[in-house]
Amino acid sequence: MTDTSLVNRYRSLAARVYQADKPIGRSFGDVELYSELLRGTAGPILEPAAGNGRVLIPLLAAGREMVGTDPSEDMLDRCRAECESRGLAAALSVGRFDTVDAESEYAAVVIPAGSIQLVLDPAATREIVAGFFRALRPGGRLILDLDSLHALAETAPWAKSWQDGDDLLTLTAVSESVDVVAQTTVAQLRYERWRDGVLDTTELEQFALRLWGVNEMWLLLEAAGFAEVRIHAGYVRDAAIDADTRVVTLEAVKREAPLDH
Numbered sequence: 635m636t637d638t639s640l641v642n643r644y645r646s647l648a649a650r651v652y653q654a655d656k657p658i659g660r661s662f663g664d665v666e667l668y669s670e671l672l673r674g675t676a677g678p679i680l681e682p683a684a685g686n687g688r689v690l691i692p693l694l695a696a697g698r699e700m701v702g703t704d705p706s707e708d709m710l711d712r713c714r715a716e717c718e719s720r721g722l723a724a725a726l727s728v729g730r731f732d733t734v735d736a737e738s739e740y741a742a743v744v745i746p747a748g749s750i751q752l753v754l755d756p757a758a759t760r761e762i763v764a765g766f767f768r769a770l771r772p773g774g775r776l777i778l779d780l781d782s783l784h785a786l787a788e789t790a791p792w793a794k795s796w797q798d799g800d801d802l803l804t805l806t807a808v809s810e811s812v813d814v815v816a817q818t819t820v821a822q823l824r825y826e827r828w829r830d831g832v833l834d835t836t837e838l839e840q841f842a843l844r845l846w847g848v849n850e851m852w853l854l855l856e857a858a859g860f861a862e863v864r865i866h867a868g869y870v871r872d873a874a875i876d877a878d879t880r881v882v883t884l885e886a887v888k889r890e891a892p893l894d895h
């Protein structure tokens with residue numbers, strides 16, 4: 635992997651394909667689980683990889699105050715347009731996980747779709763989680779998804795297509811490398827836009843992930859100061875993980891401030 639400008643960028647065509655594949659209203663069960671877990675909280679919610687708003691917009695529509703950031707202008711533009719078309723207002727701006735700079739501000743920080751895995755360096759993830767901890771109010775919670783380590787072995791190539799107006803959008807994915815020791819995978823994502831059978835645009839992305847063991851992330855969350863960590867397998871609240879689990883949601887609670895005496 636040499637050209638970092640190709641890694642996890644979600645540029646124009648990628649954002650369009652994301653929208654075609656995962657429009658607002660599409661849920662893997664995650665939107666329902668996140669809504670349920672957030673029901674007992676009050677106050678602003680930060681989604682620091684908000685993308686097209688697939689999770690942010692249903693929460694906004696349910697009356698939550700949402701703050702969304704994303705490094706991809708193309709994804710943010712889609713999120714802005716989706717909010718505007720529904721008459722919804724969210725605070726949206728460019729930002730990365732490591733630029734979160736807030737002090738006891740949020741009731742929750744949410745990171746669906748395994749997006750924390752886009753950070754490849756575990757030390758950087760530790761710093762990022764420390765930043766989320768600082769950004770949370772006492773009693774606030776960090777909710778994030780992980781793919782299980784099955785993903786390290788899932789390297790078969792695949793292809794998908796969408797008819798989007800006059801354009802045919804295609805995405806093909808080929809595994810480039812897997813490092814089982816570092817728990818990283820790199821795939822080449824080739825996005826294409828075709829019209830009348832003629833290729834118009836191609837975009838290449840190197841899609842790199844750092845996968846986490848569930849217990850490994852649990853320990854990281856505890857080390858960051860979270861008092862209580864809960865696990866939900868397969869987007870079912872309190873469901874226990876087993877050997878077939880593909881996706882795990884971790885919910886980590888920041889302890890309430892001790893009472894002054």
Ligand SMILES: C[S@@+](CC[C@H](N)C(=O)[O-])C[C@H]1O[C@@H](n2cnc3c(N)ncnc32)[C@H](O)[C@@H]1O
Pocket residue numbers: 642643644656682683684685686687688689704705706709729730731732746747749752753
């Ligand atoms: C899989 S999408 C998730 C979008 C949305 N949260 C959802 O659940 O559908 C991942 C998003 O993470 C963003 N992203 C990539 N690297 C990031 C980073 N270092 N910090 C924050 N967001 C990042 C991408 O631009 C993309 O919009």
